[in-house]
Amino acid sequence: MTTFSESDLSSLRSTISGPVLLRGEPGFADAVRGQNLAVTHEPELAVGAASEADVSAAVVFAAAHNLTVDVLATGHGSHAPVRTGLQLLTGDLDEVSVDAAARLATIGAGARWSAVIEKTAPLGLAPVTGSSTHVGVVGYTLAGGLGPLVRSHGLTSDWVRSVRVVTGDGAAVTASATENQDLFWALRGGKYGLGVVTEITIELAPIPSLYAGNLMFATEHREQVLRGWVDWLPTAPADVSTSLALITMPPLPFIPEPLRGQRVLALRFARPGSVADGERLAAPLRALAPALTDDLGELPLAEVARIHGDPEDPGESWSAGTLLQSLDQGFVDVLLGTAASPSSPLAVVELRHLGAAASTDVPEGSAAAGRGAIAAVSTVAAGPEPVRAQGPAAFEAFKAAAGAWLAEHENVSFGDARTAESYRAMWPAEAYQRLTRVRAAHDPAGILSPPWLRSA
DSSP, X not given: OOOOOHHHHHHXXXXXXXXXXXXXXXXXXXXXXXXXXXXXXXXSEEEEOSSHHHHHHHHHHHHHTTOOEEEESSSTTOOSOOOXXXXXXXXXXXXXXXXXXXXXXXEETTOBHHHHHHHHGGGTEEOOOOSOTTSXXXXXXXXXXXXXXXXXXXXXXXXXXXXXXXXXXXXXXXXXXXXXXXXXXXXXXXXXXXXXXXXXXXXXXXXXXXXXXXXXXXXGGHHHHHXXXXXXXXXXXXXXXXXXXXXXXXXXTXXXXXXXXXXXXXXXXXEESOHHHHHHHHHHHHTXXXXXXXXXXXXXXXXXXXXXXXXXXXXXXXXXXXXXXXXXXXXXXXXXXTTTSTTOOOSEXXXXXXXXXXXXXXXXXXXXXXXXXXXXXXXXXXXXXXXXXXXXXXXXXXXXXXXXXXXXXXXXXXXXXXXXXXXXXXXXXXXXXXXXXHHHHHOTXXXXXXXXXHXX
16 A cells, blocks of 8 residues: 655655656566566565665655565566565666775675676686576575585675665665674575665685586486486585586577477586696596586686576576485485476476585674585476466475475575575574564564565
8 A cells, every 4th residue: 555645756756866666657667577577576666776875765765654675686586576565676786896906896786796707707706606697696695695616615695795784774884794793694694684785795716717517418318417416426525516407498499409308407517726627526427428518628707607507588487495404316216206207397406516615604603594405406497377387386296205305494595485484494493583683673664574574
């Protein structure tokens, strides 16, 4: 229900330097469109922020008029439609600056990983990025971030050094190891309802060379490679990060001819270091079966997105994931009989090897959960509604069958945070209670939390 007048709206428009759009006005639908076209946002009001001051003004307006606030940056985090309140658009806050001597990058709320990499790669430095460089830095990082270098370099949130954030009363504050320490702890992995981030500063990793890429295997070798990879995992060096994805490839022109219509397996490999060492360490995986394509080799830092090759175009999809405490051939039997069966509606089922650096928290501690997991599972149902609608049931059937292998706690990057119950279950009770206290301290009215969290 609208709680503001035309006069209130006029006052807001005179304060905000970005666009202020009511539902249904020209440009509104384009402004609130996310990457997932299956989700259509229809908030009462959309406010485009061109500065941190705009963010503060929008939050103050929302608080004064009993409006909830949802944040939309690059649009990759849209899993449920926003129907009420104010949607704050931070995509234009996309400035990136790099201090090479200090190995720090300061990144606006609307910047994508690709913009950061463009500036850092020529310096031999790299952000500990996600698998897709098309994704926004801030939303990804606040969840923890389990990227293609997760075993050698840990979670992305481990590399955060400070955060500029607007809290529920509109105040802009800095959170770091020396300022607002509780908020800093929560922002590194807690993600929801903690404030509107306007800027984040991360430490960059020196990576002189990277051996990485992927191997693609045909349908007839999927099970052989999957089982071989699972057997190989206990021998994996701590600085080698691997993952695999069981993918049903659509018969479309943009798909390479050998892959069209196939149910393939993509095996990804990444190790900072020399080509010679990379070749040696990847040899057992190359030997698992003949590959349809082999993209492993020295990889320029600017091309890190090639490791996973995630799609960048908007599309219609549903996704969910979970973490595993163990991974063995019994789990493979379950996976092949459920989520990755020939009749499964899930177009992608991915496994990411965790552990090593990902298992160790930062010295001062963080809210990033699930560090004891050995692997992450993610699933995607893509395409028209009749296909997507089958995704949740297929995923729940898989989880029910795989219960013996599931981790006790999850991570926001891969967990199913769609309800207060599932969000709460991601942490031990003590950590969740601390998150709740931090959220209440910085947003006591709860206007910055999603609906399912406000109802908790």
